[in-house]
Amino acid sequence: MLWKGTIGMTQGLIIKNLSLYHKYEKMTLVNNVSLSIAPSEIVAVVGASGSGKSLLAHSILHLLPEEIEQNCEMLWNGETVNQHNIPQLRGKKIALIPQTIDALDPFLKVGKYLLTLMKGKNKQHRLHKIWSSLGLDIDWLAYFPFELSGGMARRVLIASALVQNPNLILADEPTPGVDADTLSGVLAPFNQMKQEGKSVLFITHDFFAALKVADRIAVMDNGEIIEVSPVSFFAGDGEKLKHTYTKALWQALPQNCFVNNWR
Numbered sequence: 401m402l403w404k405g406t407i408g409m410t411q412g413l414i415i416k417n418l419s420l421y422h423k424y425e426k427m428t429l430v431n432n433v434s435l436s437i438a439p440s441e442i443v444a445v446v447g448a449s450g451s452g453k454s455l456l457a458h459s460i461l462h463l464l465p466e467e468i469e470q471n472c473e474m475l476w477n478g479e480t481v482n483q484h485n486i487p488q489l490r491g492k493k494i495a496l497i498p499q500t501i502d503a504l505d506p507f508l509k510v511g512k513y514l515l516t517l518m519k520g521k522n523k524q525h526r527l528h529k530i531w532s533s534l535g536l537d538i539d540w541l542a543y544f545p546f547e548l549s550g551g552m553a554r555r556v557l558i559a560s561a562l563v564q565n566p567n568l569i570l571a572d573e574p575t576p577g578v579d580a581d582t583l584s585g586v587l588a589p590f591n592q593m594k595q596e597g598k599s600v601l602f603i604t605h606d607f608f609a610a611l612k613v614a615d616r617i618a619v620m621d622n623g624e625i626i627e628v629s630p631v632s633f634f635a636g637d638g639e640k641l642k643h644t645y646t647k648a649l650w651q652a653l654p655q656n657c658f659v660n661n662w663r
């Protein structure tokens with residue numbers, strides 16, 4: 401059982417020294433990762449494909465397959481989280497926005513599927529409110545997943561986390577293919593969470609989106625977090641940034657013309 405937090409205890413999620421080891425391939429996938437997410441905070445995790453971002457999200461929820469051995473200390477509002485008590489948090493206090501729409505049930509209309517994730521009273525009413533806040537048409541609740549466009553499916557995945565009314569959302573790549581014009585709308589629910597004192601772990605390839613929404617940015621490379629910096633450090637020519645990889649990410653943004661590799 402989770403024990404009650406006490407006043408003054410660190411709130412939010414703290415991950416200490418997370419390491420993931422593949423038992424059969426005898427390979428370390430994630431090495432000594434530490435990260436915290438406070439209430440009213442959005443922390444972005446950026447990194448190349450295969451750097452370990454999804455593994456980080458899945459290990460927080462203890463959703464990894466048997467072949468991956470997980471070692472870490474994890475605290476939620478000052479209380480230890482482990483495989484025994486995570487079911488009390490998963491889908492309740494901590495929700496996942498999955499990276500792919502395969503997570504949706506192909507045989508259930510999306511409205512029905514979302515209702516299965518909800519607890520408490522006035523489910524329909526709450527669902528409609530969240531659905532319209534995402535700019536989705538009420539008629540689309542009767543669609544099957546295969547009938548959704550890419551952008552619609554993306555927003556349904558966001559809805560699937562919001563309907564659980566969590567305190568922390570682990571958003572695994574929620575904005576792929578979203579153009580700059582529609583980005584603000586897609587990021588709005590995360591900003592809303594923050595206004596309500598809740599938190600978001602915003603996993604993305606899209607460095608521009610990360611800079612737009614996050615308070616702090618963690619950079620992952622090859623299974624390690626090589627830097628965690630406040631978004632204010634991403635300024636000028638990146639002189640406040642610690643790691644050369646982070647500086648290169650920043651300087652490679654189209655609006656930063658410091659590096660002209662094409663010349």
Ligand SMILES: Nc1ncnc2c1ncn2[C@@H]1O[C@H](COP(=O)(O)OP(=O)(O)OP(=O)(O)O)[C@@H](O)[C@H]1O
Nearest residue numbers: 422429447448449450451452453454455456465499
């Ligand atoms: N179940 C597994 N068995 C073996 N290797 C795995 C498993 N899951 C992930 N990996 C490996 O761990 C590494 C990190 O994977 P992960 O999915 O976390 O990357 P990612 O940063 O989320 O990438 P992407 O941006 O493409 O989603 C990759 O090399 C991947 O192949």
Ligand code: NI
Nearest residue numbers: 453454455499
């Ligand atoms: Ni991933």
